[in-house]
Amino acid sequence: MSQQPHPSAADLRPDFLHSFLLDPARHSPDAPAVVESPEAGRTTVTSYAELRSHTDALAGALGALELEPGSRVILEADTSAPALAMLLACSQAGLTFVPVSPQTPQQRLETLIDTVRPALHLQAANGNRTDVPEAVGTGRFDRDGLTVERAPAHRPPRRRTPCPTDPAYIIFTSGTTGRPKGVVMSHRAVVAFYRGMLAHRIAGPDDRIASTSPLQFDFSLLNIGLALGSGAAVVPVSPQLVRWPRHLLRILRETGATQVNGVPSIWRQVLRHEPKRLAALTGLRGVLFCGEEFPLPELRRLQELLPTARIVNCYGATESMACSFEDVPNPLPEEVERLSLGTAHPGAEILLVDPDGRVVDEPDVVGEIHLRSPALFSGYWGDPEATRATLVPDPLCPESGQYVLRSGDLALRGTDGGYRFAGRVDSQVQINGNRVELGEVERRLTAHPGVTAATALPLPLPGGGTQLAAFVTLATGHCLDDPGDLWTFCAETLPPYMVPQEIRVLDRLPTTAHGKVDRTALLAEAGARA
Numbered sequence: 001m002s003q004q005p006h007p008s009a010a011d012l013r014p015d016f017l018h019s020f021l022l023d024p025a026r027h028s029p030d031a032p033a034v035v036e037s038p039e040a041g042r043t044t045v046t047s048y049a050e051l052r053s054h055t056d057a058l059a060g061a062l063g064a065l066e067l068e069p070g071s072r073v074i075l076e077a078d079t080s081a082p083a084l085a086m087l088l089a090c091s092q093a094g095l096t097f098v099p100v101s102p103q104t105p106q107q108r109l110e111t112l113i114d115t116v117r118p119a120l121h122l123q124a125a126n127g128n129r130t131d132v133p134e135a136v137g138t139g140r141f142d143r144d145g146l147t148v149e150r151a152p153a154h155r156p157p158r159r160r161t162p163c164p165t166d167p168a169y170i171i172f173t174s175g176t177t178g179r180p181k182g183v184v185m186s187h188r189a190v191v192a193f194y195r196g197m198l199a200h201r202i203a204g205p206d207d208r209i210a211s212t213s214p215l216q217f218d219f220s221l222l223n224i225g226l227a228l229g230s231g232a233a234v235v236p237v238s239p240q241l242v243r244w245p246r247h248l249l250r251i252l253r254e255t256g257a258t259q260v261n262g263v264p265s266i267w268r269q270v271l272r273h274e275p276k277r278l279a280a281l282t283g284l285r286g287v288l289f290c291g292e293e294f295p296l297p298e299l300r301r302l303q304e305l306l307p308t309a310r311i312v313n314c315y316g317a318t319e320s321m322a323c324s325f326e327d328v329p330n331p332l333p334e335e336v337e338r339l340s341l342g343t344a345h346p347g348a349e350i351l352l353v354d355p356d357g358r359v360v361d362e363p364d365v366v367g368e369i370h371l372r373s374p375a376l377f378s379g380y381w382g383d384p385e386a387t388r389a390t391l392v393p394d395p396l397c398p399e400s401g402q403y404v405l406r407s408g409d410l411a412l413r414g415t416d417g418g419y420r421f422a423g424r425v426d427s428q429v430q431i432n433g434n435r436v437e438l439g440e441v442e443r444r445l446t447a448h449p450g451v452t453a454a455t456a457l458p459l460p461l462p463g464g465g466t467q468l469a470a471f472v473t474l475a476t477g478h479c480l481d482d483p484g485d486l487w488t489f490c491a492e493t494l495p496p497y498m499v500p501q502e503i504r505v506l507d508r509l510p511t512t513a514h515g516k517v518d519r520t521a522l523l524a525e526a527g528a529r530a
């Protein structure tokens, strides 16, 4: 009797993004892959089989342009079924996609085009981008296919066979310092990350996962991989609608979303204005957040409203997509002050390294997170110097030629073995000669019963020197009789130089395009120039 071949032919296929994500289509062609509800009462479902046929048709149209494998394609769109098919089609056609949001300012788009020199700029059929530089081909796509408006310049294609080490995509980070950097992620790295993430069994085939991040933020690519890799459905939520609680909750209700993935700030307005409508979404059984720390008062409030939901804290940087997934105990015990990041996903390892380059082994000692992983980025596009500063020799065995990701994040390992985020290396600021960990000031402020979120910042003073300032949002119906209360509250536990000299109450904290607290905007708000 012939032995069944182990493993199956599908398992032996090379690890490309499109083959990994469309595999479930083989087992469940009729299952929903994308569920969209752009407006009230209208819900569109795209099955795996339809997604695969859209992808094949678009890949055929791209193939007809005879672009050299590895050519870059700017993909300007919000997450949608056509955009997902276009992204998979680029992968299938051996092209590297560069996702950008339709809200990207023209100047930034041109900088990005100048950097990656794309062959093609593609946008949704209803996209508003008009003046794309002449050197770049242009086109539009929708459910029915691709329309090329300006053919890409013909370059004699060098014979290149697509390999899993080729760049699948390039994501530009806002970059806390200076010029945005293009993070190059290979097919092999992305698929390795997806495998590590799926080992946590966060979703299953009957899940519908709401993705609330812009396509240009790799969090959206995590959501696509989590959904399609689990045979579940993606529920795209436009970044324009996320900020309106009633729109967000309507979409979740009408699509039957079972899980919502997003940065912590997407919950702020919902918790403040629509707690009852949120609690009524009894189908919601999962929340995954990443990108920054979730202020604990808000997290506790979310848990009160969704007492049975599984809440996952996902930590990581774009340079490895992410690296850890840890369930948050629901309810979160009162005494907890720092959330656990857990440990790296299967197949990866977090190391803590002290300023002298030694690996920290003892618990409760802070070190800089260095990540060993098969999901590391290939480098920053056209920036070997920044790459060398981030992909550094393995501190455990520099001779091995192995590189690890130097994250810029500080953490300590708890006695339970889980890592605790302890701020950024660059968030250790000097305030008049004293070293201040901004996260510690923020944690004290959010421990005040009336405060829901807080951000602390070094404020440059006009006459020179630096002042510690803090910006807080208050719980609904809570007003501070006297901001001095907060000052006194901080002074009870923090040394004088860590008590913010200035505390401002805001209705809402400004956020970046990715939904993170926008510190630059806060500095401007405080009238100081960064």
Ligand SMILES: Nc1ncnc2c1ncn2[C@@H]1O[C@H](COS(=O)(=O)NC(=O)C[C@H](N)c2cccc(Br)c2)[C@@H](O)[C@H]1O
Residues within 6 Å of the ligand: 173, 218, 219, 220, 221, 222, 223, 289, 290, 291, 292, 293, 294, 313, 314, 315, 316, 317, 318, 319, 321, 322, 323, 407, 408, 409, 421, 424
């Ligand atoms: N869960 C946390 N607790 C605390 N601090 C976090 C967490 N997740 C991040 N961060 C911070 O954000 C930095 C990174 O920023 S980033 O490069 O823009 N990428 C991101 O934020 C998103 C990140 N790529 C990501 C995370 C999860 C899934 C996917 Br898919 C992508 C990290 O270095 C951390 O400083």
